[in-house]
Amino acid sequence: MSRLVVISNRVPLPDKSGTAPAGGLAVALQSALEERGGVWMGWSGKSIPSREKPGLNIQEHGKITYALVDLSRKDVDEYYAGFANRVLWPLCHYRLDLTEYARKDMAGYFRVNRLFAHHLAPLIKPDDVIWVHDYHLIPLASELRQMGLKNRIGFFLHIPWPPADVLFTLPVHETIMRGLASYDVIGFQTAHDVENFAGCLKREGIGRELGDGLFEAYGHVFRADVFPISIDTGAFAQAAQNSQRNAMVQRMHKSLGDRDLIIGVDRLDYSKGITNRIEAFEHFITNNPASQGKVTFLQITPKSRSEVPEYEDMQRTVAELAGRVNGAISAVDWVPIRYVNRSIGRNVLAGLYRMARVGLVTPLRDGMNLVAKEYVAAQRSEDPGVLILSRFAGAARELDGALLVNPYDIEAVSNAIARALSMPLEARRERWNQMMPHLLEHDVSRWCTSFLDALAEHGETGKPRQPAGSDQAA
Numbered sequence: 001m002s003r004l005v006v007i008s009n010r011v012p013l014p015d016k017s018g019t020a021p022a023g024g025l026a027v028a029l030q031s032a033l034e035e036r037g038g039v040w041m042g043w044s045g046k047s048i049p050s051r052e053k054p055g056l057n058i059q060e061h062g063k064i065t066y067a068l069v070d071l072s073r074k075d076v077d078e079y080y081a082g083f084a085n086r087v088l089w090p091l092c093h094y095r096l097d098l099t100e101y102a103r104k105d106m107a108g109y110f111r112v113n114r115l116f117a118h119h120l121a122p123l124i125k126p127d128d129v130i131w132v133h134d135y136h137l138i139p140l141a142s143e144l145r146q147m148g149l150k151n152r153i154g155f156f157l158h159i160p161w162p163p164a165d166v167l168f169t170l171p172v173h174e175t176i177m178r179g180l181a182s183y184d185v186i187g188f189q190t191a192h193d194v195e196n197f198a199g200c201l202k203r204e205g206i207g208r209e210l211g212d213g214l215f216e217a218y219g220h221v222f223r224a225d226v227f228p229i230s231i232d233t234g235a236f237a238q239a240a241q242n243s244q245r246n247a248m249v250q251r252m253h254k255s256l257g258d259r260d261l262i263i264g265v266d267r268l269d270y271s272k273g274i275t276n277r278i279e280a281f282e283h284f285i286t287n288n289p290a291s292q293g294k295v296t297f298l299q300i301t302p303k304s305r306s307e308v309p310e311y312e313d314m315q316r317t318v319a320e321l322a323g324r325v326n327g328a329i330s331a332v333d334w335v336p337i338r339y340v341n342r343s344i345g346r347n348v349l350a351g352l353y354r355m356a357r358v359g360l361v362t363p364l365r366d367g368m369n370l371v372a373k374e375y376v377a378a379q380r381s382e383d384p385g386v387l388i389l390s391r392f393a394g395a396a397r398e399l400d401g402a403l404l405v406n407p408y409d410i411e412a413v414s415n416a417i418a419r420a421l422s423m424p425l426e427a428r429r430e431r432w433n434q435m436m437p438h439l440l441e442h443d444v445s446r447w448c449t450s451f452l453d454a455l456a457e458h459g460e461t462g463k464p465r466q467p468a469g470s471d472q473a474a
């Protein structure tokens with residue numbers, strides 16, 4: 001079996017005891033790497049003074065080699081905080097109003113991708129299968145190809161892919177499309193993302209669809225298909241069961257009394273629709289006076305990407321909004337919104353999801369949204385809560401037992417909260433049974449295997465292939 005080489009911006013490095021981080025993606029990729037042996041490369045998370053030469057830190061854990069690249073302050077500003085998170089992230093989340101097309105950030109993005117390729121190439125063996133993750137690293141395959149690598153290279157995009165009219169506002173959209181077309185298999189979260197991608201290829205005559213998931217562009221034939229990411233469903237359900245013994249979960253239970261819990265869990269990110277959600281909750285609670293004092297909304301929101309101005313601004317906006325709503329509605333013995341602005345461990349989260357009558361997941365746009373899947377997995381089969389889910393999350397394509405909402409429609413979300421809180425047991429069980437078997441079957445290890453199988457099945461790689469019936473490569 002070929003070795004696997006994974007490259008992602010963040011690397012879930014095992015701690016000093018050798019224990020890997022508990023995230024589903026990390027577990028799935030780590031077990032694929034353990035099975036085949038391999039390398040996981042990415043940013044070390046460190047930024048060093050720009051005058052120092054960025055180094056490569058190699059660590060061995062079992063059959064996995066971790067290769068961590070240090071970046072300079074300038075690299076981090078331009079590649080991560082700049083082009084990745086002030087251009088590609090807002091663009092792929094349909095927020096043209098937030099994109100900042102600075103030439104120096106574009107240059108930094110391509111420069112850092114070249115740096116990754118430069119560090120990676122010497123570690124690659126001819127048989128290795130390479131799997132690149134996410135929008136930070138789109139140009140990596142074309143850099144590696146230019147260095148002569150002929151290996152099979154796959155790419156998985158964790159975030160949405162936008163329609164042509166949105167993508168084409170990006171001055172370097174052609175280079176980005178050419179970068180994607182250099183992969184052998186491109187995985188997207190939903191069929192909608194693949195449609196958008198196909199639209200981008202067709203609109204300017206960049207490429208064409210060959211059928212059966214195959215495309216041709218810039219003389220290269222590649223597969224672009226749907227591989228919805230998931231969670232380690234069985235393990236998460238077990239963690240939720242076990243969490244009832246956790247002290248923090250027990251404290252929460254005690255403090256809740258007999259009130260119903262509504263839970264929201266998101267990084268502090270404008271794509272997650274947190275302000276709309278708080279407004280919808282405010283609308284619900286003011287229009288349903290009987291619920292006052294009887295419902296608690298717990299919003300857990302760890303800080304994220306604080307070096308990006310839009311994220312720093314959000315920090316204040318969300319805190320102020322939660323404070324204003326609480327100030328207006330609280331009673332002496334009841335605070336409607338508990339706003340936690342830090343990260344909570346997954347085992348505790350599992351217990352909080354299980355306690356919550358409603359999971360409120362209302363992103364304005366989201367690649368998948370694993371919180372939605374975790375909420376479902378954590379429920380009690382005999383008395384499950386209700387998931388309210390934005391129709392604009394990738395997860396909505398699979399979780400058909402959720403109450404689907406338009407997160408921009410505050411009244412509709414407020415009505416969904418009322419409906420969820422009063423939903424009879426039988427209807428809740430029916431909805432949960434529509435989702436849980438699917439999640440058990442389509443878990444993260446299946447996601448990982450199906451992507452790697454597609455990559456293994458994709459024919460010869462590394463050189464432009466002639467599509468059937470054509471007589472020239474573009």
Ligand SMILES: O=P(O)(O)OC[C@H]1O[C@H](O[C@H]2O[C@H](CO)[C@@H](O)[C@H](O)[C@H]2O)[C@H](O)[C@@H](O)[C@@H]1O
Pocket residue numbers: 009010134158159229304305366367368369370
């Ligand atoms: O690394 P950060 O900048 O701190 O951001 C955290 C991650 O956010 C994004 O997550 C996405 O991937 C999830 C799993 O596929 C998906 O469910 C979600 O909808 C996406 O937003 C980002 O894509 C990751 O690269 C970041 O590490």
Ligand SMILES: O=c1ccn([C@@H]2O[C@H](COP(=O)(O)OP(=O)(O)O)[C@@H](O)[C@H]2O)c(=O)[nH]1
Pocket residue numbers: 023265266267300301302342343344345346349368369370371372374
């Ligand atoms: O305090 C927190 C908040 C979130 N998460 C985890 O972070 C992930 C968020 O993934 P999702 O796909 O929902 O969104 P992303 O942040 O990747 O855009 C989920 O696994 C959550 O359990 C966590 O461990 N602690």
